[in-house]
Amino acid sequence: MNRLRYYDVHGVPTEAKAVEGDGPEPSLLPPLEADRLRLELPDRTVVVRRVRPVDRGPGGFAAGCRLLDGEILAGLRLARLSEGRPYPDTVSRLIGYDSDVAEPFALLEPLRGTEIEPLAGKLPTEQRRRFQAGLLRAVRLLNAAGIAHRGLDPRTVRWDGANVQITDFSQAALIGSPRTVTGAPPWQAPEQRPETPPGWHRGDVGPTDDIWAAGRLIFYVLTGEELDDRAKLADRPDLEVLLADVIGSPERRPDAQRLLHRLGEADPPPRPLAADPAFGRGRAEFFAQRRRKHPQTAPPAEPAAERPAEGKTAPAAEPVAVLPPGPAVAPRRGRVVSWLLWGGVAALAVVAVLLVVGR
Structure with missing residues (x-):
C-alpha cells in the first residue's frame, strides 16, 4: 500500500492510501494508459481510474504529458461549471491530479456503460x-464549459442504456484557441485534418467543432452505417431533418441547441462558465515552471488566453478586450474644485470622530 498525494478539483492538496483495484480498466491508446x-480516505474508500502518460506510442512520454493536460483541462472546467449542483452523468468526472511530478497522472471516476461500436x-x-x-x-455542456472535445468517436462515447457518457478528453481545447490537427477519420472534421479541403480553413476552435462527429455518431448508432455521403440521408427523413448541414462547414453547422430543438428536446441550456483572469495567470505560471523542470513535456510558450488551462489551476481566462486610448481631455476646473471641497469635509468628519473616541 502506497501513499498517493494529489490535488482535488479545487486545488486542495489531498493524500490517500492507494492500492491496486480489482478488475481490468478500459484501455487507452498510447502514449496514455489507465489502471x-x-x-x-479518512472518511470513505473510493475506486478511481488513474490516467498517466507512458513512453510508448506516437510522441512517447512527452506527447502523453500534453494529452494528460487536455484531460485535466476538461475536468477542471466541468467541475467549475457544475459547482453547487449535481455533476452531470454525461461526461467523465475528474477527481484529482498531479501534473508537476516525474510521473504525472489524473484520477477520474470509473467509466459507465460500454463503448457504442457494438451497438451500431x-x-x-x-x-x-x-x-x-x-x-x-x-x-452542449462542453460548449457551456468553453471547451471542445475534438475526439468524439465510437471509442470515446459510451452508453449504459439510459445515459451517454463522453470520455477521454485528451484532445480537448478551449473554444477560441487555434485549431490543430487531431482526431481520426471518418469522425475527424475537415478543419481538423492534416490538409483541409479546398474552401475550408483551419481557423479557431468553435462551438460546432464536435457537431460533425456527434451527427455522424447518431447516424452510425441508429443505422449501423457511416454517413459518408449526404445522399444516405434521403432515405431517412427523420435523420435528414435532424442532421441537415451537420457535415457542412463550421460556419453553416447548427449548434447542439439547434439540433435539440429539431429533436423536440430543447430544454434551457446550462449557464456558460464565467471568465476568471486568475486562471490565465495561474496557467502561465504553471507552464513556466513545467518548462524549467521538464522542458520536453511542456507545449511551446504562448499566450495563456489562447490555450486550455491545466495543472494546478483551473482554466485560462477568456481574452479581455482592450479599448484604444482616446484623446486626452483636460479636467474641468469646476469639477476639481468640487472634489477639493468634498475632500475637506471628509477630513473634518474623520477628525471629529477621532476626538469623540479619544474621550
Missing part, C-alpha cells in the same frame, strides 16, 4: 431518442 486504484445498428428503438438527446446535451 484502477482504490483510495482509502442494434440500439433498441425505445433507447434511440434518449441516445440522440443525451449526446447532444453532452456536447
